[in-house]
């Protein structure tokens with residue numbers, strides 16, 4: 001048995017202290033009202049879960065046979081008249097992908113039944129996973145009346161997998177999709193991934209890296225058609241549509257054309273033909289994900305065209321088939337000169353895309369990273385979200401921990417994502433949160449959602465660090481419902497993954513919830529990012545990227561530190577926000593401490609709201625952070641004997657490495673700033 005492989009779908013964990021007998025009788029039989037592939041999946045999943053949790057296999061009715069007790073699974077509008085009538089008031093509230101769970105009282109002498117009714121087949125599957133979640137947590141299922149509807153239309157995962165088997169920014173082994181330029185033969189593992197994703201409501205996946213290399217460019221040709229079909233079927237059985245990342249220069253690279261100009265008619269018909277071929281093979285294909293004119297990737301700029309020209313050309317090719325284009329906004333000048341203090345990477349996405357608002361086709365979605373830079377441990381929220389009102393948008397998050405400890409350090413990202421989702425841009429008055437802009441609710445957009453870069457690979461536990469599974473879980477739960485409290489998500493994950501021992505739960509919850517703050521404290525202070533080793537981005541290096549062509553990030557000298565992004569004397573970035581953020585960020589007095597150095601260049605003696613000086617804050621947080629990293633290890637060690645041993649040891653080893661590495665961070669950062677500023681630590685602690 002592979003340690004951590006089942007992740008949160010671990011059913012033996014659920015046996016701890018639950019009323020197994022009750023579940024066994026309530027789910028003694030399962031009838032599906034239909035036989036399409038996603039319903040078949042739903043029945044299988046429920047049967048497997050009930051069997052494992054209760055120790056008793058439910059009876060399964062072969063449609064159209066229907067058992068008079070147990071669980072009925074079906075799709076609204078396709079039920080029998082009696083069931084349709086009984087559930088009508090609830091199903092009226094659900095759209096596509098929503099579901100209803102409802103206990104239907106039995107007639108005298110008959111058992112109650114549980115109806116799981118989806119707005120679609122996928123909705124029914126989500127309903128089944130909800131029921132499973134309740135049982136894993138030992139919740140009663142005898143008086144159900146649950147109506148759920150996902151907040152986001154697209155709930156997506158981006159794989160940065162390459163066909164040679166490597167994963168860009170992957171920290172959990174090799175790709176489960178590809179090896180040596182080919183698709184894997186192990187579609188079982190892909191299926192197991194699909195089921196983990198569907199169990200938290202994911203409905204779309206881009207299966208290759210946004211940096212599309214040579215072999216991957218051919219994914220849209222006939223060369224990989226049969227494997228693509230296979231992948232689409234595996235995911236399709238779980239209600240997940242597949243997307244491909246495409247190379248904007250494909251017409252040249254694989255089409256034999258001399259141009260990829262989006263306004264050229266031969267280019268347009270080439271893409272239209274490609275789309276037609278893809279959809280003939282895979283009718284439920286999702287569409288294209290595009291990184292263009294970004295970090296040396298080809299794009300419309302080469303031809304003097306803009307991003308709307310590029311995206312709309314692909315959109316036109318996909319539209320007849322119902323496909324969509326997801327166009328990334330990670331566009332900035334990566335050949336900067338540090339002497340040019342007006343060019344600011346943080347401003348780039350807004351400057352490129354807000355002038356194009358309203359120019360994009362209806363089946364284009366702009367995918368915007370949560371921050372204006374690149375998934376740092378602390379950034380403000382990207383102002384681009386507040387700058388577009390006539391364009392579909394989606395939020396891009398990074399589950400893989402590129403800048404947050406690379407799954408060697410524990411860094412639970414759900415609290416970070418909650419801050420992003422709850423951020424009120426004030427774009428259309430109060431309440432214009434990122435969650436509501438991304439879903440399309442604020443501007444009433446037809447499409448929207450959330451995407452995130454996956455953190456899985458072929459490691460037994462999927463995520464390298466077993467606790468990093470909580471990030472994948474939490475991401476999915478938030479795409480379904482961004483209003484879920486972080487604490488609820490954490491508790492669910494722990495209960496489902498590690499069982500119901502409260503003494504375990506408390507410890508793990510505490511570790512997860514402290515982890516982001518701890519990581520931030522021994523790494524980057526007050527909103528400065530990038531103090532990492534160039535290239536791989538692991539470990540401290542204060543000047544690693546400073547004065548590089550990719551940007552300049554802290555401007556530390558003997559007088560002070562921080563980037564002046566104010567309107568008066570700086571890059572003017574603060575002006576990209578709506579009031580009151582514009583004024584808040586623009587003022588060194590009003591700016592929240594944690595973002596001070598992102599917006600302001602200040603002397604080391606500048607007093608923070610906390611009452612400390614900047615330099616003393618740097619020293620204090622780094623000393624405390626390293627100590628707390630050790631505390632994480634120590635508290636994990638109290639769990640020895642309470643968890644499966646392999647699992648315990650795997651996390652313990654990572655936490656040990658983290659606590660050692662945190663000391664290195666502490667010393668490198670403190671030493672650097674001591675030498676730069678010449679100001680001693682108020683407490684006389686050891687700084688080199």
Ligand code: GCW
Pocket residue numbers: 160168169210211291295330374375402
């Ligand atoms: O975070 C940076 C990464 C690149 C990545 C790029 C992007 C896929 O360092 O590895 O490329 O962002 O998001 O496109």
